[in-house]
Amino acid sequence: MIREMRAAIFDLDGVIVDTAKYHYLAWKRLANEYGFDFTEADNERLKGVSRVQSLEILLEIGGLTFDNAAKAQMAARKNEWYIDYIHHMDASEIFPGVIEYLQRIRVRGIKTALGSASRNAPLILERLGVSALFDVIVDGNQVTKAKPDPEVFLRAADELGIPPASCIVFEDAEAGIEAAHRAGMGTVGIGNSYILKEADIVLPGLFELIVISVC
Ligand code: G6P
Ligand code: MG
Numbered sequence: 001m002i003r004e005m006r007a008a009i010f011d012l013d014g015v016i017v018d019t020a021k022y023h024y025l026a027w028k029r030l031a032n033e034y035g036f037d038f039t040e041a042d043n044e045r046l047k048g049v050s051r052v053q054s055l056e057i058l059l060e061i062g063g064l065t066f067d068n069a070a071k072a073q074m075a076a077r078k079n080e081w082y083i084d085y086i087h088h089m090d091a092s093e094i095f096p097g098v099i100e101y102l103q104r105i106r107v108r109g110i111k112t113a114l115g116s117a118s119r120n121a122p123l124i125l126e127r128l129g130v131s132a133l134f135d136v137i138v139d140g141n142q143v144t145k146a147k148p149d150p151e152v153f154l155r156a157a158d159e160l161g162i163p164p165a166s167c168i169v170f171e172d173a174e175a176g177i178e179a180a181h182r183a184g185m186g187t188v189g190i191g192n193s194y195i196l197k198e199a200d201i202v203l204p205g206l207f208e209l210i211v212i213s214v215c
Contacts, residue, residue, distance in 0.1 A: 003186045006166035008105055009156050011048065012116035012139075014172030015190050015206075017093050017128060019118075020047060022085035026078045027058055036062040044195060048173025050117050050146035051075050079120070086120060089127045097207030102133040104210070111135050113156035115169065117146050136160050147175040150183035157183070170206070174198065 013019040024043045031038035042061055046054040055075050059065065066074070102112055113136040114121065121139035125131045136159040138152050145151040157164045169180035172190045177199045180187045189199030196202045203209065 003168065004166055005105075005110055005168045005186070007111040007113060007157065007160050007162040007168070009113045009115040009153055009167055009169045009180075009185070010102075010134075011169070011171045011173065011176050011190075012114055012118055012121050012124060014047060015095070015170050016098050016114075016130070017089070017095060017124065019086070019089075019124060020172070022082055023054075025085065026081040027054065029081055030074060030078045031058060031062060034062055034064060036064075038062075044174075048117060048147045048171070048175035048179075050140065051079065051119065053146055083120065083123070086123055086127060089124065091128050091130075094128055094130065095205050095207070097205060097210045099130065099133065100210050101206040102130075106133070111160045111162055113138065113160055115152045115156045116140065117143075117152065147173070148178035148182065150179045153180055153183040153185060157185070171199070172196070 010016060013023065023046065024040065027043065027046065028038045038058065038061065045057050049057065052075060055071055106112055112134050114134045116139045118124070119140035131137065136156055138156045138159065143151045143155060153169055154164060157167050164184040167185040168188060169176070169185050170188045170190055171177050171180060174195060177187050177189055177196060181198070187199045189196030189202035190205060193202035
């Protein structure tokens with residue numbers, strides 16, 4: 001299906017910036033404290049998934065169960081470690097091509113939105129200084145259903161005033177690609193084409209789109 005892209009909706013973690021490595025380090029630290037290992041392959045399952053669901057997956061990997069109060073404390077500790085990493089971030093960590101691509105499509109009249117599951121998105125955008133590149137920002141503080149539910153992307157499209165069929169989602173997570181398709185949107189997978197096999201197309205990063213569009 002060929003679509004006219006009237007809006008581009010970007011995931012944050014793993015598309016704009018590599019926060020996935022900080023999520024991984026913080027979850028791994030938690031797992032190690034509870035006596036089990038957590039690998040980078042395990043971490044793939046957490047990409048695009050909410051904080052609460054990520055903890056459930058982590059505990060399933062460790063074969064552990066806790067009550068809700070203990071789980072809330074564990075998630076809060078992980079988030080404190082994660083935020084320590086975020087506070088050290090700056091614009092130099094933005095992936096190559098991101099700012100140029102966003103600027104280029106905005107000049108052409110294409111609307112832009114952030115569609116992230118992260119409740120830390122406002123802090124990350126502030127550290128990177130890129131908030132002004134998005135017409136609309138929807139993050140984990142405004143949605144109740146995590147990807148692969150389409151809520152975050154449908155809300156972004158609604159706030160932009162663009163029909164879902166004219167939106168393209170840029171995503172690095174399987175759950176995010178599924179969410180976008182369930183929203184009726186096109187998808188560009190960012191990262192590994194084996195992992196993102198359901199995406200309409202897969203690119204290593206937004207930098208490649210800049211290169212393609214000047215050829
Ligand atoms: C993104 C990441 C997930 C993370 C989620 C919630 O979607 O890909 O790995 O669990 O956001 O992030 P938060 O910053 O709210 O813990
Ligand atoms: Mg992501």
